[in-house]
Amino acid sequence: xxxxxxxxxxxxxxxxxxxxxxxxxxxxxxxxxxxxxxxxxxxxxxxxxxxxxxxxxxxxxxxxxxxxxxxxxxxxxxxxxxxxxxxxxxxxxxxxxxxxxxxxxxxxxxxxxxxxxxxxxxxxxxxxxxxxxxxxxxxxxxxxxxxxxxxxxxxxxxxxxxxxxxxxxxxxxxxxxxxxxxxxxxxxxxxxxxxxxxxxxxxxxxxxxxxxxxxxxxxxxxxxxxxxxxxxxxxxxxxxxxxxxxxxxxxxxxxxxxxxxxxxxxxxxxxxxxxxxxxxxxxxxxxxxxxxxxxxxxxxxxxxxxxxxxxxxxxxxxxxxxx
Amino acid sequence: xxxxxxxxxxxxxxxxxxxxxxxxxxxxxxxxxxxxxxxxxxxxxxxxxxxxxxxxxxxxxxxxxxxxxxxxxxxxxxxxxxxxxxxxxxxxxxxxxxxxxxxxxxxxxxxxxxxxxxxxxxxxxxxxxxxxxxxxxxxxxxxxxxxxxxxxxxxxxxxxxxxxxxxxxxxxxxxxxxxxxxxxxxxxxxxxxxxxxxxxxxxxxxxxxxxxxxxxxxxxxxxxxxxxxxxxxxxxxxxxxxxxxxxxxxxxxxxxxxxxxxxxxxxxxxxxxxxxxxxxxxxxxxxxxxxxxxxxxxxxxxxxxxxxxxxxxxxxxxxxxxx
Numbered sequence: 059x060x061x062x063x064x065x066x067x068x069x070x071x072x073x074x075x076x077x078x079x080x081x082x083x084x085x086x087x088x089x090x091x092x093x094x095x096x097x098x099x100x101x102x103x104x105x106x107x108x109x110x111x112x113x114x115x116x117x118x119x120x121x122x123x124x125x126x127x128x129x130x131x132x133x134x135x136x137x138x139x140x141x142x143x144x145x146x147x148x149x150x151x152x153x154x155x156x157x158x159x160x161x162x163x164x165x166x167x168x169x170x171x172x173x174x175x176x177x178x179x180x181x182x183x184x185x186x187x188x189x190x191x192x193x194x195x196x197x198x199x200x201x202x203x204x205x206x207x208x209x210x211x212x213x214x215x216x217x218x219x220x221x222x223x224x225x226x227x228x229x230x231x232x233x234x235x236x237x238x239x240x241x242x243x244x245x246x247x248x249x250x251x252x253x254x255x256x257x258x259x260x261x262x263x264x265x266x267x268x269x270x271x272x273x274x275x276x277x278x279x280x281x282x283x284x285x286x287x288x289x290x291x292x293x294x295x296x297x298x299x300x301x302x303x304x305x306x307x308x309x310x311x312x313x314x315x316x317x318x319x320x321x322x323x324x325x326x327x328x329x330x331x332x333x334x335x336x337x338x339x340x341x342x343x344x345x346x347x348x349x350x351x352x353x354x355x356x357x358x359x360x361x362x363x364x365x366x367x368x369x370x371x372x373x374x375x376x377x378x379x380x381x
Numbered sequence: 382x383x384x385x386x387x388x389x390x391x392x393x394x395x396x397x398x399x400x401x402x403x404x405x406x407x408x409x410x411x412x413x414x415x416x417x418x419x420x421x422x423x424x425x426x427x428x429x430x431x432x433x434x435x436x437x438x439x440x441x442x443x444x445x446x447x448x449x450x451x452x453x454x455x456x457x458x459x460x461x462x463x464x465x466x467x468x469x470x471x472x473x474x475x476x477x478x479x480x481x482x483x484x485x486x487x488x489x490x491x492x493x494x495x496x497x498x499x500x501x502x503x504x505x506x507x508x509x510x511x512x513x514x515x516x517x518x519x520x521x522x523x524x525x526x527x528x529x530x531x532x533x534x535x536x537x538x539x540x541x542x543x544x545x546x547x548x549x550x551x552x553x554x555x556x557x558x559x560x561x562x563x564x565x566x567x568x569x570x571x572x573x574x575x576x577x578x579x580x581x582x583x584x585x586x587x588x589x590x591x592x593x594x595x596x597x598x599x600x601x602x603x604x605x606x607x608x609x610x611x612x613x614x615x616x617x618x619x620x621x622x623x624x625x626x627x628x629x630x631x632x633x634x635x636x637x638x639x640x641x642x643x644x645x646x647x648x649x650x651x652x653x654x655x656x657x658x659x660x661x662x663x664x665x666x667x668x669x670x671x672x673x674x675x676x677x678x679x680x681x682x683x684x685x686x687x688x689x690x691x692x693x694x695x696x697x698x699x700x701x702x703x704x
Contacts, residue, residue, distance in 0.1 A: 147428065
């Protein structure tokens with residue numbers, strides 16, 4: 059039986075020279091030590107993933123390692139912060155070598171792609187639960203805050219929306235896709251791509267004002283920007299970019315799952331219309347498509363309209379863990 | 382039914398002016414923002430507490446709020462870092478107002494005592510699990526690292542050892558204490574005192590070399606210092622300060638539970654013998670008793686001896702979550 063210390067050493071301590079060390083002191087002491095770059099602020103986010111709640115029982119370990127870090131990197135992206143390091147707290151029902159090998163390889167593949175070092179954490183026995191806290195750097199005044207949207211701003215989203223929600227509908231037998239499409243949609247659910255390069259480009263270039271990552275559905279997440287900025291918005295639902303699988307479904311489903319999906323991990327951001335060309339150019343450099351989908355208004359509330367500007371009466375419910 | 386956002390707002394977002402804001406941006410955005418003090422390093426530690434593993438089912442919420450943060454502050458203390466802020470990720474079976482009120486009040490009472498701000502986190506439904514990541518500041522070169530012990534160093538411990546382990550023995554019916562003593566010992570288990578002031582004083586004053594916090598039993602934790610420093614140690618078991626309840630028990634129990642207890646959250650540190658007076662003075666200023674209990678040797682291994690320097694053959698087992 060693998061001990062707690064062997065487990066950490068074998069699967070989570072990297073050989074010297076692998077990955078990119080960002081810390082002064084990493085795994086193995088009471089604390090890790092980070093030396094922040096002079097003058098930079100540290101952006102910090104923490105997410106907890108619980109089996110049966112955020113992922114299915116028996117979920118593939120490698121995908122889970124990827125997703126656990128991806129959802130945290132997505133928070134850094136939404137702030138415009140460059141990833142530096144993360145901690146991992148892991149409760150496991152048992153120390154299974156295959157699972158640990160898969161989980162750590164999925165985790166480190168994504169971490170290395172973003173130069174983000176695992177600097178510490180905790181392992182314990184318990185119901186499968188993953189808690190990652192991630193650290194990024196952003197220059198003072200450059201971060202993309204939820205409270206910074208202004209009337210007249212364009213609303214943009216990155217990538218495409220709704221395929222993860224569509225996959226969930228398939229798994230729940232609410233909607234039938236056929237095996238091939240279900241598999242394609244499920245990739246979006248299992249392996250989200252955090253939009254780090256885009257977030258950093260928007261912040262560094264001063265191109266965007268407010269941003270949020272879309273994890274609980276665009277409508278619900280956009281409301282957080284509206285609430286904190288004291289503004290309203292009009293969203294052109296038919297302009298929302300559906301995922302490639304959702305794009306093949308009926309309009310009613312496209313509308314529902316682009317506006318109120320979940321697990322998209324795209325960025326929603328607002329920007330001065332004067333920045334349109336610069337944003338398009340930055341997005342092209344990052345290889346991340348962006349789409350203008352509405353505008354920020356002075357009047358409170360979120361108004362959904364169709365391609366002709368006519369009001370749409372969709373029932374929206376952002377995801378709430380306690381409802 | 383309380384929503385996730387109401388829950389956070391009601392129990393974890395503090396009214397302006399309460400507590401000590403340490404962050405640029407706290408709860409309510411994708412990330413919190415910290416501006417580290419110029420030139421300081423950030424010490425970071427993460428601990429996960431699982432119901433039925435780290436605390437009993439039905440544990441009092443207020444005590445649990447205290448303990449969840451205390452074990453993390455204890456890691457900062459062991460590094461000699463001054464607490465700044467923390468994140469809290471919380472999985473709850475249900476959003477119960479009484480529980481949340483108790484938990485948050487215990488948490489914030491300790492946080493405020495240490496000027497440590499809650500800056501963000503996550504709440505979700507799931508088996509009761511608490512993951513706190515804590516941030517402290519320490520000057521470069523001043524941190525108390527596990528790899529810094531040298532042959533000839535004194536070994537010290539703060540406070541007293543073993544009462545928490547004794548309480549556990551009572552709860553497990555391995556040992557009977559009577560109601561009053563059981564209650565007194567249990568206070569140590571439920572409400573540990575992180576030795577933050579002492580750790581900071583030792584680091585700031587350059588008084589100690591290596592340190593660790595004693596969470597899994599002194600013997601096991603001291604071994605981490607020995608392993609990382611490439612040294613050995615001789616521990617005078619009869620010099621170990623037992624907790625007030627354990628002090629009334631038989632010698633065999635005193636020895637066993639001071640050397641291999643658990644949940645003590647005292648500091649074990651090593652220091653140049655030339656610092657004895659300075660350490661005693663610093664400890665007195667902090668109001669934290671300290672005791673010299675052995676010395677670091679050049680020969681590998683941990684040797685346990687009695688008051689006469691004779692070898693003791695105690696079976697030691699540090700706590701391991703996967704054994």
